[in-house]
Amino acid sequence: MLLLMQNLGSASSAMEDNSQKTEDTSTEDNIDTDHKNNQTLRRLVQNREAARKSRLRKKAYVQQLENSRLRLAQLEQELQQVHQQGVFVANGVAADRGHSVVGNGALAFDMDYARWVDEHQRLINDIRLAINSQIGDNELHLLVDGVMTHYNELYKLKSIGAKADVFHILSGFWKTPAERCFMWLGGFRSSELLKIVRNHLEALTDPQLMAIYNLQHSSQQAEDALSQGMEALQQSLTETLSSTCSTGAGNVAEYMGQMAIAMTKLASLETFIHQADLLRQHTLQQLNRILTARQAARALLVINDFILRIRALNSLWLTCPKEY
Template identity: 65%
Template sequence: MADGSPKTDISTDADTDEKSPRFDTGKSNAVAASDSSDRSKSNLDQKTLRRLAQNREAARKSRFRKKVYVQQLESSRLKLTQLEQELQRARQQGIFISSSGDQSHAMGGNGAMAFDVEYARWLEEQNRQINELRTAVNSHASESELRIIVDGVMAHYDEIFRLKSNAAKADVFHLLSGMWKTPAERCFLWLGGFRSSELLKLLVNQLEPLTEQQLVGIGNLQQSSQQAEDALSQGMEALQQSLAETLSTGSLGSTGSSRNVANYMGQMAMAMGKLGTLEGFIRQADNLRHQTLQQMLRILTSHQSARALLAIHDYFSRLRALSSLWLARPRE
């Protein structure tokens, strides 16, 4: 029993030694296969990560573009709110044109803002009157009822021409540049307003059918308006040419002598005198627009006059809407 024990132990050790290499080989193969699998998974993971990264970048850019677009819309809204607040503060501070009496003094100091405030109020009231007129037309109101509303709308037009006349005394360049209008409206601006002859062309198709007498009357009115517009345009061109010649002659010179300074000041005085005629051009252009509207309504019936006023309002409303859409468009 004592002799057998060591043999048994040796035999057991030998068996263990013989089996161990086989076990190690299988383990190595498994490890190699595992490494290969890990490398494949690593490659797949890298491709997946790249795709995910690309998708995230594309999504990020898309969110960024959307955010920029939303910010532009919000910025436009804030600017509008800010303008409304400024107009309200100006109104509270008394920088506005009163509705009656001598108003030239109220325009002093900040004529442009004062006019913009009043023009915004004028537009608000016009929208209310036009809605009333549209309701009357749709409900087939009588001629007498429509005439009362039409006369009210025309009285409101009298108000804007009066406001513009006062504004021209304070800041004629503000009216001439059309900065109180929207961008799309400024594309069609002529001497601080619309061309009467062009507006009549747009209205003729909206007012059909017209009688032969009405067609002749509208045609004559359009022709006379065109002639008056041409005369005013030629006068403006002559004024611009004369002003350019006045400013381009002579020189202050490098020495700055008293004689050159005197010549320079004389030029500026002449230029200022010529600029003073701009107010007259604006006033004449507005008188032409005002008279054309009044004469047009004398030619038309009450129903036709109502349709004409609705068409004029809708035209300018669409120009303002076009401006808003243009300013809010997405930009790359």
């Protein structure tokens, strides 16, 4: 009997120990589960916060682009108004005095160039729509020829503008500041545009690639020759203007003689701009002969898109906040 009582006590003690262990295990499992749930909840909160910040950044970026677009449109409108007012004033003064005023030629060129850009964009849009609609090569060839002819009109406008104000054309003040960073002798380098076209056109044959490379090389050589000529002209002008710095009464005749020589040398600037435009014109014509009608159309789109991106970059730079 005593032994039975001892056994029953041992069994009861074992059951109590097992019960305690079960409770401890259950508590630990609950703690682990709560910890995991807390981690999951924390990750969910972090993910939601990251997504919210991402949406806010995207919204701010889109708003900045929209503000830049509106600001660009406002700037273009203001510029157009200034041009119109400037030409009106210039024409009024010219009518009063019986002759054109200084700067009227530059203003006239700027307005003609603005109209040229609008028409050029319309022609480019026609080509873009034509490519997307898969029209025939004959019709596409006519559209390409229209853009090529339009480029010839630009070179004529620049020739007239250079006669009126060669410095205005040379400096590129008729373009955006960002475009002026890429300018060379009143325009873009043909060799650089060829490089862009070559890298972005697809399905070019080996003979086409070689022809474009050779055209790029010859354009680069012609550009180098013109650049050396400009450097020589600048050096010659420096020597002429610095031969004597005295402007006393006894040196008036010498001074005027030097100015006359400098003016004669300066007149060759117009020739350099004309030769640079002839090179650009020749390069476009040669590229058009190398490519098929569809490839030539895409090449014109590539060039136009590159220039549009420079203008967009200029607009964004002007409107973005600067840190000092």
